[in-house]
Amino acid sequence: MATNTLLLLPGDGIGPEIMAEVKEIIALLNGRGLTDFATDEGLVGGSAYDAHGAAISEADMAKALSADAVLFGAVGGPKWDGVPYDVRPEAGLLRLRKDLGLFANLRPAICYPALADASSLKREVVEGLDILIVRELTGGVYFGEPKEIVTLENGQKRAVDTQLYTTSEIERIARVAFDLARARGRKVASAEKRNVMKSGVLWNQVVTKIGKEEYADVALEHVLADNCAMQLVRWPKQYDVIVCDNLFGDILSDVAAMLTGSLGMLPSASLGAPDAATGKRKALYEPVHGSAPDIAGKGIANPIAMIASFAMALRYSFGLIDLSDKLDAAIAAVLGKGLRTRDIGKDGDTLVSTKEMGAAIREEF
Amino acid sequence: MATNTLLLLPGDGIGPEIMAEVKEIIALLNGRGLTDFATDEGLVGGSAYDAHGAAISEADMAKALSADAVLFGAVGGPKWDGVPYDVRPEAGLLRLRKDLGLFANLRPAICYPALADASSLKREVVEGLDILIVRELTGGVYFGEPKEIVTLENGQKRAVDTQLYTTSEIERIARVAFDLARARGRKVASAEKRNVMKSGVLWNQVVTKIGKEEYADVALEHVLADNCAMQLVRWPKQYDVIVCDNLFGDILSDVAAMLTGSLGMLPSASLGAPDAATGKRKALYEPVHGSAPDIAGKGIANPIAMIASFAMALRYSFGLIDLSDKLDAAIAAVLGKGLRTRDIGKDGDTLVSTKEMGAAIREEF
Ligand SMILES: CC(C)[C@H](C(=O)O)[C@@H](O)C(=O)O
Ligand SMILES: CC(C)[C@H](C(=O)O)[C@@H](O)C(=O)O
Secondary structure, rough: OOOOEEEEEOOOHHHHHHHHHHHHHHHHHOOOOOOOEEEEOOOOOHOOOHHHHHOHHHHHHHHHHHHHHEEEEEEHHHHHHOHHHHHHHHHHHHHHHHHOOOEEEEEEEEOOOOHHHHOOOOHHHHHHOOEEEEOOOOHHHHOEEEEEEEEOOOOOOOEEEEEEEEEHHHHHHHHOOOHHHHHHOOOEEEOOOOOOOOHHHHHHHHHHHHHHOOOOEEEEEEHHHHHHHHHHHHHHOOOOOOEEEEHHHHHHHHHHHHHHHOHHEEEEEEEEEEEOOOOOOOOEEEEEEOOOHHOOOOOOOOOOOHHHHHHHHHHHOOOOOHHHHHHHHHOOOHHHHOOOOHHHHHOOOOEEEHHHHHHHHHHOO | OOOEEEEEEEEEEHHHHHHHHHHHHHHHHHHHOOOOOOEEEEOOOHHHHHOOOOOOOOOHHHHHHOOEEEEEEEEOOHHHHOOHHHHHHHHHHHEEEEOOOOOOOEEOOOOOOHHHHOOOOOOHHHHOOOOEEEEOOOOOOHEEEEEEEOOOOOOOOOEEEEEEHHHHHHHHHHHHHHHHOOOOOOEEEEEOOOOOOOOHHHHHHHHHHHHHHHOOOOEEEEEEEEHHHHHHHOOOOOOOOOEEHHHHHHHHHHHHHHOOOOOOOEEEEEEEEEEOOOOOOEEEEEEOOOOHHHOOOOOOOOHHHHHHHHHHHHHHHOOOOOHHHHHHHHHHHHHHHOOHHHHOOOOOOOOHHHHHHHHHHHOOO
């Protein structure tokens, strides 16, 4: 087996603790000859700022660019609230997304049956929920220029961000969404604000065209982003795949994640375009939850979203579908046995630490 | 009593049906000498397009500018999906907001106790919920220039929208939010994406400064807009007043409205700055729900959000606080008696028509 390279970027807060559990799993898989991962490690976010004065160093960026996949923990925390905008923790993540060309962000929102009661929504609304948000990740208001604050003559400040999309940016994310829908429920909902935004008008046109010309077998629906947020709260099971721009995707995927009651459980994958020569895609995998500075270092964080992100890496970057399925099954099994970290625990559950949860998942192998 | 002028713009879909019930209430109040409203009527949205080829005629805009308050129904529907961008139904509403300078949009999200079970959220999460979203309404990506689609040399199209905020735009909406919080729970949460958007950075700075210098008695919290959407789903009662920009407000207020299970019940007020000479504010009142073309003309639409919007007009435009309270109490009373339009009805309720609901509310007077 050729050696596959993984760059681990644990980041801040609970990042290192949850990444440690992934390292254990990699060691186990390598030890059993099931994989042949060579791992390297770097700093990102506040920890990179503390070490290098930047949210990610050039050396670590180079490592990320040459790795087969990046596993990313989480960044940020009150410690770095005051650092300059350009070197704030999030800048490291944004640079990784942009420079690796990770335009397609896949965010499954799954309600684990064992956790349906943890949702603030009624059980019947979320039980069995399985939707996939496909978020454009390298365009839109996140990266458009001008992006600046200028001081006017009268002393007032004026802040500008630019929402910008081109035909081809929309085409490629639409294709990702339609392709994924084919392997699921064959339904895509495209969310934008065409009634207010020109980028929404173009988005709507391009997605419609791609759907009609290339994916006639997939049902396409258009929904205004505000209405989509409402519908997610009202009856999320109406959706299969939702495709949307960077900013709407940021919000809609957070709403969808929170619906499930499984926030600490949800992984994500950010993928680039296939390389023309090798067919390989650059990729970064990260949990949907954040760095949770309030519980960092206590050994109680839930490692499941990070482990499930590694399972996504096995699937999307290395084609190890069986192994990925097995890891997902191991997660479901420990949940079925009643093991819970604090964030998902309730009376009667067996509360376990980060390390215990990781160990229990490994034991299922 | 001086004559007060109201312009009624019923709009499309269920707009005319629900506005008819407000007209009945105005007739009742005028008849009893409790008010002295002179009403006029105009067209907006698709109905204006059909009549004049514009989403609102210049004549009706002039009426809106000179009225003491505008009551607005709803606009849009599949019939006008293909009309040119500049004359689409929503353009009428956006022009009213902009030309009347209605920068402050107040969207209460209240869970009527009688309706808590209609929510997709668990009763304990929403019961007694009473939050107020204060949305900036004349700035941001809705109106910033450039806003265009250009065709590039390679045949690709590029769409641009511009998110733009100045210090004074943020100051004035912040003050509205803080003032309103003083009359409520004295808590403001300001939502932005300062980790990604320069407008979010400026928003955060300006709201912080106004809070510190002018409203030290109000607790101020900053929350990232994506996290705010999550928190609204998780535990909405943590909020009192939420202040945010135009686009985040569009989405967050829809999420908040849907949480309550009372979408067909929720009003909104859009207010301008007080006139320097008279102290009067321009104002428009409209339900949060849309034009519901699927049930238009059937006489089954819920008129309560429209009637509650009129109650907001009594309060904010005419200082008729007692009358406004009385109207709100009448709404609560008919709900308490079990009267329901179809959208909020369940087994065992007395289902009533739009007209019957209107009549029942008037009978409480
Ligand atoms: C950390 C932040 C920059 C990021 C974003 O806004 O994209 C996060 O919210 C996410 O959704 O991955
Ligand atoms: C109709 C539309 C233009 C409008 C908006 O986006 O502001 C609506 O969604 C609202 O929230 O009032």
